[in-house]
Each structure stands twice: as structure tokens, then as C-alpha cells.
Amino acid sequence: MSALTSLTLKAALDGLADKSFSSEELTKAHVDVVAAAKPLNAYILETPEKAIEMAKASDARRAKGEAGALDGAPLGIKDLFCTEGVRSTACSNILGNFVPTYESTVTANLWRDGAVMLGKLNLDEFAMGSSNETSAFGPVVNPWRSEGSNAKLTPGGSSGGSAAAVAADLCLGATATDTGGSIRQPAAFTGTVGIKPTYGRCSRWGVVAFASSLDQAGPIAKTVEDAAILLKSMSGHDPKDSTSLDIETPDYPSFVGKSVKGLRVGIPKEYRVDGMPPEIEKLWEQGIAWLKEAGCEIVEVSLPHTKYALPAYYIVAPAEASSNLARYDGMRFGLRENGGNLTETYENTRAAGFGAEVKRRILIGTYVLSAGYYDAYYVKALKVRRRIADDFDQAFQKVDALLTPTAPSAAFGLGENADDPVAMYLNDIFTVTVNLAGLPGMSIPAGVDANGLPLGLQLIGKALDEGTLFSLGGAIEKAADFKTKPAKWW
Amino acid sequence: MAIDAATVRKVARLARIAEPEDKLEALAKELTGIMTWIEQLGEVDTDGVEPMTSAVAVTLPMREDVVTDGGDPAKVLSNAPKTVDGFFVVPKVVE
Numbered sequence: 001m002s003a004l005t006s007l008t009l010k011a012a013l014d015g016l017a018d019k020s021f022s023s024e025e026l027t028k029a030h031v032d033v034v035a036a037a038k039p040l041n042a043y044i045l046e047t048p049e050k051a052i053e054m055a056k057a058s059d060a061r062r063a064k065g066e067a068g069a070l071d072g073a074p075l076g077i078k079d080l081f082c083t084e085g086v087r088s089t090a091c092s093n094i095l096g097n098f099v100p101t102y103e104s105t106v107t108a109n110l111w112r113d114g115a116v117m118l119g120k121l122n123l124d125e126f127a128m129g130s131s132n133e134t135s136a137f138g139p140v141v142n143p144w145r146s147e148g149s150n151a152k153l154t155p156g157g158s159s160g161g162s163a164a165a166v167a168a169d170l171c172l173g174a175t176a177t178d179t180g181g182s183i184r185q186p187a188a189f190t191g192t193v194g195i196k197p198t199y200g201r202c203s204r205w206g207v208v209a210f211a212s213s214l215d216q217a218g219p220i221a222k223t224v225e226d227a228a229i230l231l232k233s234m235s236g237h238d239p240k241d242s243t244s245l246d247i248e249t250p251d252y253p254s255f256v257g258k259s260v261k262g263l264r265v266g267i268p269k270e271y272r273v274d275g276m277p278p279e280i281e282k283l284w285e286q287g288i289a290w291l292k293e294a295g296c297e298i299v300e301v302s303l304p305h306t307k308y309a310l311p312a313y314y315i316v317a318p319a320e321a322s323s324n325l326a327r328y329d330g331m332r333f334g335l336r337e338n339g340g341n342l343t344e345t346y347e348n349t350r351a352a353g354f355g356a357e358v359k360r361r362i363l364i365g366t367y368v369l370s371a372g373y374y375d376a377y378y379v380k381a382l383k384v385r386r387r388i389a390d391d392f393d394q395a396f397q398k399v400d401a402l403l404t405p406t407a408p409s410a411a412f413g414l415g416e417n418a419d420d421p422v423a424m425y426l427n428d429i430f431t432v433t434v435n436l437a438g439l440p441g442m443s444i445p446a447g448v449d450a451n452g453l454p455l456g457l458q459l460i461g462k463a464l465d466e467g468t469l470f471s472l473g474g475a476i477e478k479a480a481d482f483k484t485k486p487a488k489w490w
Numbered sequence: 491m492a493i494d495a496a497t498v499r500k501v502a503r504l505a506r507i508a509e510p511e512d513k514l515e516a517l518a519k520e521l522t523g524i525m526t527w528i529e530q531l532g533e534v535d536t537d538g539v540e541p542m543t544s545a546v547a548v549t550l551p552m553r554e555d556v557v558t559d560g561g562d563p564a565k566v567l568s569n570a571p572k573t574v575d576g577f578f579v580v581p582k583v584v585e
Contacts, residue, residue: 351507360520363505383536384534421523
């Protein structure tokens, strides 16, 4: 039943509403394609029985006229979200067979609205990575391939499983998280839509912590409208997360398709970086032209501290990570590797349980927080962070949103950047500023490169103004008319 | 800023991660590479800039000081590597 899996979330919800098919049929179709997509390694845990059970319950609710906003829609869940009774690993050996006795708020919101869980999706270990290669379960393979090549490409990271699953029609939409670009870069690499909302929109409760002042959940979806439907369900105030914003969630889907006439869109000149492939430059120009045609006013703006965002991030994020990951001590949950004494047990547990990239970041974080370096590195980075946020404040006095490329390249080969951490970090050059400032950012598929690989454009909005991003994203989506899907090889 | 093997040994100890002696040099080189790249932050004039500790300018909310959760030791212990009679079992701490 590939017809059912190729539907958008919106079309599937309409089909469920007018009884064209049941959730059980829709879910079964997805369960089957998921089971047959092992070469992609997108799902690290499939929950077919649970899915069918949830689908049957959804059909029963619908029959009684009690269907919620997502009722019966099968989704994939990034394995950074704790799911009650279902193994949650953050793709780290240190969590091993951790089975949460609680449900993350974001996933609980999805189930409250009737969604169905297909399984848990692969990611970089603790969401630390840009290629999904740091996962303890091995990398996800991008469903897209370069024309005339069988080489395996990365789906991006850290939400590589989420992006690949959506691109390959292995779910109608997926949860993801974004600390430095982990929703938007994979979305760009896979021809999908991803939005990181304003910091505080989605509760972080029950999401395995990486860098708490930067982490935000959001959806990866097939269309802008699907992303709006999902984000509306995922968002909302949660007293269990002290940084969760106590404000009403707007009706995001109503912003999609709204006229963007008269909106002022800024083009930050500092995003024209050296060595940017001409195709990305061209796509950016194309995006500007589309928005002009749709009636937007294009304004050049300056974000002078852009080039310092990544180095500042690589102090702030590892510092917070080293603190957050201190909880993995082998005592209360997860892996324990015994040593001769307590300290040795801690050290052996963490040496065996964490992968190389996670260790690297814990060491950097510990170093920049250690006595003698705290002011020179950590406090300095927090001050630069303020400068970056101030740049955006200035720009948003003149414009309603910003348009940039999402990533500095199309999907690259697995293994290509594995030996050079800094080269890998540069993947997030256009996305990381948004996390530091706490702003919403969205990636929309806008075209393909010479090898037929998808490229994305990024929209950055004012704090709490996801609505404008959905309107502008809808306009770009309509103009780009990006309908290409990866040819099925798996 | 060059990070040497001795610094890596010290930081790894602080972070409670066992790093074998023969890996310290390679790690030192890697971390030096990253920290050298980070050094460019020194170019930014941050005189008089308040450090930004949170992405949202809100004061943390207060709540009533009452118990909202708990009373379920089986749940708390369900993922523990080792338990006895409702307790976590950890390696001997005091001789």
C-alpha cells in the first residue's frame, strides 16, 4: 500500500476524517515499509504491535466522534525522547537498555492528540554530530543518492533518522531536536521541512539533555503545512520545564498559505561565506526572487558577529554537556563497568559507555569550565553569545524575517568529514546562530544540486514569530514546487 | 593555546573518563586543534557586555513547595544496574 505511505500528514488526516481508510490500514502500510527499510538504519527500534494497538484505539475514538488533531497518524520518534515502557537510548551505549517509566511531554502531547508511534529513530549519540555517524547503532543512510552513484551519503545530523524516515516515507512526520542545527541541516540534506521553534515553545521535559540553554524540540515533516500541524501539537506550556514559556500556542496551520505581501525579508550579508558552492549561492538568489515575486520587500542586513557563533557554540554547548552528562555515573541507571574503587568504576563506566565525539565534547566542556579558564573561555563565550543575539535584535528592527541557506553544502559521503572535527562542526555555520539567540528557524527544500541532491533554504524569525515563518515557508514551498523524491533503492 | 598530555590527563580525571596513557598525545593534538580554532573569540570586543546565560529573558517561575511526585521506589530502581531490598547498590565508598 505505497499509496498510503506517500500521503502527506494533512492528506492522511483528511483521508482518516472522511473514512477513506482506517488508521489501522494506514499504520499497517507504514509498519510494512519500515520493516523493509533496514538498509537505511533510520529506525533503531520498531514498535509494530504498539503501533497497531494505538491505531485500533484511534479508529475506536474516531468512530465515537472523539478524534484529536493527529488522530491515527503514524509518526516516528527520535530516540532522544523518553517513551514510557519503550527503550530510549539517545543512541549511546551508556544508556544501554534504559526503559523510561515516564513519557516526555512532547511525545505525550502527540499521543494526547491521537498520534500513533511507529518506533524510535536513530541519531548522533546524545545528539552530538552533524552526520549521524556518532550513533552507537551506526549511521543512518540518506535515502538520496547522487545521480549515477551508489555511494552512501549522510542524512545529516543529529536528527538523521528523523529526516531519512520522513524523506523515505517511513512515517508521516517525526519528532526531532535542534541544539545547533540538528533539525534544519538534516531536513536540508533530505528534501524535508524542519522547524526549530523559539526556545521555550516545546517542553524539554523527558528529552535527554545535551545543552539545556540551546536544546529545542521540533518536527521534521513532508510539507510546511505538516510541520505546522505537528508543531502545534508538540508545543505548549509545561510546569515540569522551568524554561517552558507560559503563553498560548498559535494556530500554526492557519499561517500556511497566508499572503506574504509587504513582509520585509532580510538577507544577512555575512552569510556569504568563502568557499560556498555556487549552487547554494544560486539557490539563495532564487529564494530571494521567489519572495520578491510573492510581494516581499528584500532588505540587506548585517549580522556582524556571525563568524563567531560556531566557536562560541563550541564552548557553551560542551560546557553544558559536560555538566548534563555528569549524571551518567553507572550508579542509578545505564551501563556500569566495575573498577577497583568507586572512582575507577565511574571512570571505566564513562570510558566504555561514551563514544569518541561525546568524550571529546565532555573534555572540552570540562576544560573550559575548569579553574583558571572559566572567565577566559566560558564567560567570554557567553558575552559573544549576547553580541550575536544583539545582532539579531538590530536586524529585526528593520525586517520581519531573514532568508539564508540552511547548510554550506548538500549531503556528503559517509566517512568524508570523520577525521576533522572542526570541518564537521562547520556544517552548522548557518544554523547555530539561531540556537544561541533562541530564535525560530525553518528549513524548506528549495531545489537540487548538479548531482540531484536536495538543498534547503532557511528562514529565521523573531522570537515567538513562527507564524511568519510558516507563511513565508509556504510561499517558498509553493514557488519551489519541490516534489522530487529519492528513488527507492533500499 | 596548546593543550598537552598532562592537561588532558587532568581534565579526563575531572570528567571521570578513563583515558589510556597511549591515547593522551593524540587527544591533546585534537583538543589543541579545536581550542586554537576557538581562540578567534578573542577578536570580539566584549567590554561591558553582560554574559548571556539564557535564551529567554524571563525570571524562573516559583511553585508551591509541595511534593508533586514520588512514592514509587520500584519505578525509580527499575533501570538500576544493581539493587537490594529497594536500595541502589554501589561500590564501597568508605573503607
